[in-house]
Amino acid sequence: MTxxxxxxxxxxxxxxxxxxxxxxxxxxxxxxxxxxISKPRGKEFLDEVExxxxxQGATVRRYCKPTFTRVAPAALLQQIGAxxxxxxxxxxx
Amino acid sequence: MTTRYALIVKKDCPTCTLIEPLIPQLAERLDGGLxxxxxxxxxFPDNFEAxxxxxxxxxxxxxxxxxxxxxxxxGEGSERIFGWDRAxxxxxxxxxxxxxxxxxxRPGCGSRTLDPGMPEKLAARHAGFGARxxxxxxxxxxxxxxxxxxxxxxxxxxxxxxxxxxRMLGGTNxxxxxxxxxxxxxxxxxxxxxxxxxxxxAGCKPEYFPLVIAAVEAxxxxxxxxxxxxxxxxxxxxxxxxxxxxxxxxxxxxxVNALGQGNRANATIGRALQxxxxxxxxGIPGGIDRxxxxxxxxxxYCFAEDESDPDWSSLAMDRGFARDDSVVSLFAxxxxxxxxxxxxxxxxxxxxxxxxxxxxxxxxxxxxxxxxILVVSPEHRRVIREAGWSKADLRxxxxxxxxxxxxxxxxxxDGVAEGAPESLRGKQLRKFRKxxxxxVSLGGTAGMFSAIIGGWVAAGxxxxxxxxxRIE
Numbered sequence: 001m002t003x004x005x006x007x008x009x010x011x012x013x014x015x016x017x018x019x020x021x022x023x024x025x026x027x028x029x030x031x032x033x034x035x036x037i038s039k040p041r042g043k044e045f046l047d048e049v050e051x052x053x054x055x056q057g058a059t060v061r062r063y064c065k066p067t068f069t070r071v072a073p074a075a076l077l078q079q080i081g082a083x084x085x086x087x088x089x090x091x092x093x
Numbered sequence: 094m095t096t097r098y099a100l101i102v103k104k105d106c107p108t109c110t111l112i113e114p115l116i117p118q119l120a121e122r123l124d125g126g127l128x129x130x131x132x133x134x135x136x137f138p139d140n141f142e143a144x145x146x147x148x149x150x151x152x153x154x155x156x157x158x159x160x161x162x163x164x165x166x167x168g169e170g171s172e173r174i175f176g177w178d179r180a181x182x183x184x185x186x187x188x189x190x191x192x193x194x195x196x197x198x199r200p201g202c203g204s205r206t207l208d209p210g211m212p213e214k215l216a217a218r219h220a221g222f223g224a225r226x227x228x229x230x231x232x233x234x235x236x237x238x239x240x241x242x243x244x245x246x247x248x249x250x251x252x253x254x255x256x257x258x259x260r261m262l263g264g265t266n267x268x269x270x271x272x273x274x275x276x277x278x279x280x281x282x283x284x285x286x287x288x289x290x291x292x293x294x295a296g297c298k299p300e301y302f303p304l305v306i307a308a309v310e311a312x313x314x315x316x317x318x319x320x321x322x323x324x325x326x327x328x329x330x331x332x333x334x335x336x337x338x339x340x341x342x343x344x345x346x347x348x349v350n351a352l353g354q355g356n357r358a359n360a361t362i363g364r365a366l367q368x369x370x371x372x373x374x375x376g377i378p379g380g381i382d383r384x385x386x387x388x389x390x391x392x393x394y395c396f397a398e399d400e401s402d403p404d405w406s407s408l409a410m411d412r413g414f415a416r417d418d419s420v421v422s423l424f425a426x427x428x429x430x431x432x433x434x435x436x437x438x439x440x441x442x443x444x445x446x447x448x449x450x451x452x453x454x455x456x457x458x459x460x461x462x463x464x465x466i467l468v469v470s471p472e473h474r475r476v477i478r479e480a481g482w483s484k485a486d487l488r489x490x491x492x493x494x495x496x497x498x499x500x501x502x503x504x505x506x507d508g509v510a511e512g513a514p515e516s517l518r519g520k521q522l523r524k525f526r527k528x529x530x531x532x533v534s535l536g537g538t539a540g541m542f543s544a545i546i547g548g549w550v551a552a553g554x555x556x557x558x559x560x561x562x563r564i565e
Contacts, residue, residue, distance in 0.1 A: 004235050007253045008225040009244050009290040009372040011281040067555040069321025071280075 024086055028057035033084035037068040042090040049088055095126040098186075099164040101146070101157050102129060104137035106202035108177050109161050113138045115192055122188050132160065132205040152206045153215040159201040176201035210256075213263075217255030223270055223286050226255075239294070244372055246364065246392055250294035261289040264299030265306060267565075273306070274313035276374035277320035278381045283309070283373045288365070291372055295365035295393075300343050301358050303564050305365045307421040308333050308395075311562040312366060317423055318557040322549060323376040328388045328427035329549035329557075332466070333363050333395035334533060336409035339419030339564045340397035347397040349537035352429060352468075352544075363395030388428040399535040405474060406484050408533045412561045419564040424466055424531065425549040425557035430454075434473070435541045440482045441490065443473060447543065448494035452524055454547040458502040458512035460522035464529035464548035464559070467491070470536040473543050484532055495524035526553050 024030050032053050036042040050060045063080055065072050080087055100116070102109040117140050120127045129143040130151050137143065146152055155164060159175040163185065166172060174185050178198040183191045206215060229238055235252035239245050251257065262269050262285070269286040276283045285306065292305045312319045312331055322329060335345055346356035354360065370376040378387065400407050400416070409420035432450045437443040447467060455463045469477070469487075477487055499520045504512040513522065524530075529552055536542075549557050 003231065004229040004233070004252070005255060006227045006229065006235065006238070007222055007255060007258050007286075007290050008227055009253060009287065009294055009368065011276075011279060011373050011375065012223065012225065012287075013281055067321075067551075069318050069325075069551050069556045070315075071320060 026057075027053060029059075030057075030085040031059045031061060031083065033061050033063055033080045033087040035072070035080065035087055035089040036062070036064045037072075037090060038065050039068045039090070045090050046088070049090075095124050096165060097167055098123050098127045099151075099155070100127060100129045101132065101152055101155070101160055101162045101164070101204070102137070102143075103132040103160050103202070103205060104134040106160050108199045108201045109137075111195060111199055112161060112177055112192070113140065115195075116141045118191070119186065119188070123186065148218075149206050149211070149215055150219055152204055153219055157204040157206055160204050161201055162204070213256045213259040216259040220259070222255065222258070223284055224258075224290060243377075244294065244368075246367060246371065248392065250368070251296050253290045253293045257293045258286070258289050261293050261297065261299050261302055262286065264302030265565075267306065273310055276309075276313065276369060277376070278323055279375035281373055281375070283313075283369065287373055288369060291368040292361075292365040294372075295368050296357065296361040297365050298343070298357070298361075301362050301365075304335060304339060304343070304358075304362050304421055307562040307564045308362060308366045308423065309369055311421055311423040311560040312370070314560040314562070316558045317425070317560040318551070319370070319374075321551065322425045322557055323370060323374070323382055325549065325551070326383050326385050327550055328384065328386060329425045329547075330384075330388065330391045330394065330427075331363075331366055332390065332424040332426035332546055333366060334408055334422045334424065334466075335362075335395070335397045335420070335564075336400065336407045336414070336422070337419035337564070338417060345397035347399040347535045351396045351399075351535045359395050359397070360393050363390075363393030366395075367391060367393065390426070390428060394426070396535060398533045399471065402474065402478065402534075404483070405478065405534060408531060409561060411484070411531070412559070414561065414563070420561050421564055422559055422561040424464070424546065424559050425552075426466060426546040427548070428546075429468075430545040430547060432543045432545065433541070434543070437473075437541075438476060440477045440480045440487065443476055444487060444490035445494055448491050451491065451495060451530070451545060454524070454545060455550055456511055458504075458506070458509065459550070460497065460499075460502060460513060460524050461526055462550050462552065464525060464531070464552040464557075466531045466533060466546040466548075468536070468544040468546065469532060469534045470540060470543045471534070471538045472541045474534050488530065488532060491530065492523070492525075495530075497522055497524075529553070531559060 034046045036046055053060050116138050129141055130146040131137050131143040132146050135145040162173055162175040164171050164173045174181050179192050236249050239250050267285045271285045272282045292302055343358045345358045376382050398407050408422055414420050434446040437446055454465045499513050499517040499522050502513045
């Protein structure tokens with residue numbers, strides 16, 4: 001009987017599964033971060049989102065990634081996590 | 094305490110049969126400290142009960158190359174003699190009259206651990222792997238399994254058996270467990286062993302493996318920005334350019350059809366890099382790879398430069414290396430755009446021709462956005478060289494011809510909405526940022542065709558820069 005063994009070419013590590021945070025009951029009084037990833041026209045899109053959020057009573061804080069081509073620096077992620085209840089990321093142009 | 098001795102023999106070895114009569118005497122004089130391990134016939138020797146080592150685990154773990162070998166002591170401090178040399182055996186065992194009746198010396202034979210194909214088999218069987226093992230059922234087809242598990246780029250891969258991975262690891266001196274960096278997009282730590290598995294699948298030979306390692310190391314350099322390059326909607330993907338003796342040693346193609354199919358090293362080194370990004374990093378097309386169209390080079394895009402003209406500097410030399418350094422350079426590039434010029438007989442004319450084509454990279458009104466590689470064919474190189482120009486002269490001529498006033502390329506000009514933003518009005522624009530136009534030379538000797546490999550629309554510090562890595 002021939003019996004073949006292969007070595008797995010994929011990552012050995014399983015990513016940590018994280019629970020989603022509970023949905024905010026209300027935007028009123030919440031602090032919402034808006035992250036601009038530095039793609040063209042991201043600012044215009046987020047300006048619109050900002051005014052919609054403020055109409056619903058949210059406090060908005062704006063953030064910006066240095067470049068869309070790289071992942072956000074860890075310090076920026078931590079800052080957003082510490083300062084906001086929720087975050088909206090403008091992904092594309 | 095009794096000193097431990099181990100004698101490793103095989104019946105098929107005349108020197109082992111020659112010393113067979115000495116074994117009982119050895120056992121007695123060594124005070125019960127002797128064990129005999131036999132590699133082929135467990136009934137040998139017939140005067141002493143030997144340990145059956147037909148699986149060769151003891152021989153492999155002790156690095157036996159010749160039989161007979163006599164080991165004294167265990168582990169790192171052990172000493173050994175091999176073959177038969179009467180004086181040496183007497184000294185080693187302390188038995189002064191040993192083997193008086195035998196010839197004074199006879200060379201030994203090769204250990205079965207060194208039979209053809211055996212070192213890989215034994216290493217695969219007895220060495221530990223970091224990777225998970227996937228055992229296939231009898232009816233499973235190994236190639237289909239690789240497809241079903243999502244390990245391939247759409248073409249068949251060589252199934253990564255432990256024996257093949259051991260052979261691939263033999264192509265480098267680096268430790269299998271060494272972590273060389275984190276592979277995007279999942280930012281997963283990647284070992285040399287994991288690269289070897291993917292290099293096997295890509296079809297690499299072990300002698301290509303140092304180039305694969307260098308290519309992956311270059312891809313993981315932050316300046317290359319592999320993460321963004323993988324995720325982009327743009328066409329681009331890593332282009333692998335090899336310079337120096339390593340390319341010649343593994344007979345890479347830098348001549349006829351060098352950017353096409355047909356050369357195993359060209360084809361598989363580029364493919365191995367792509368498989369690492371896919372399998373280790375998790376960069377799956379349609380998943381996090383969001384390319385609108387991609388380009389055929391995302392299967393593999395790897396070639397060597399023609400370095401036959403000693404007065405034409407190579408890409409690696411332009412980047413600070415010496416002619417005899419072996420170097421892999423990575424560029425974030427798209428497909429190939431041809432430049433036909435069969436009429437230019439002066440470098441000035443040719444430079445103008447090249448520049449007009451280079452202007453169209455990404456869009457004829459995009460300036461300062463992309464890098465590019467100009468691929469100069471041997472015939473075009475001849476026109477340049479016969480006029481006494483160097484590559485530096487060509488670069489300077491191109492730079493002069495690739496500047497325009499912003500007014501000519503603003504949005505709306507020529508009835509084309511695309512173009513440079515109004516904020517650039519009044520400025521002189523350069524097609525390529527400083528250091529953004531790379532020049533390589535390769536191809537067959539007939540045909541006045543050069544080519545452009547356009548870069549990603551995110552060049553420089555905000556995106557990708559060419560990264561060169563010395564091949565170890």
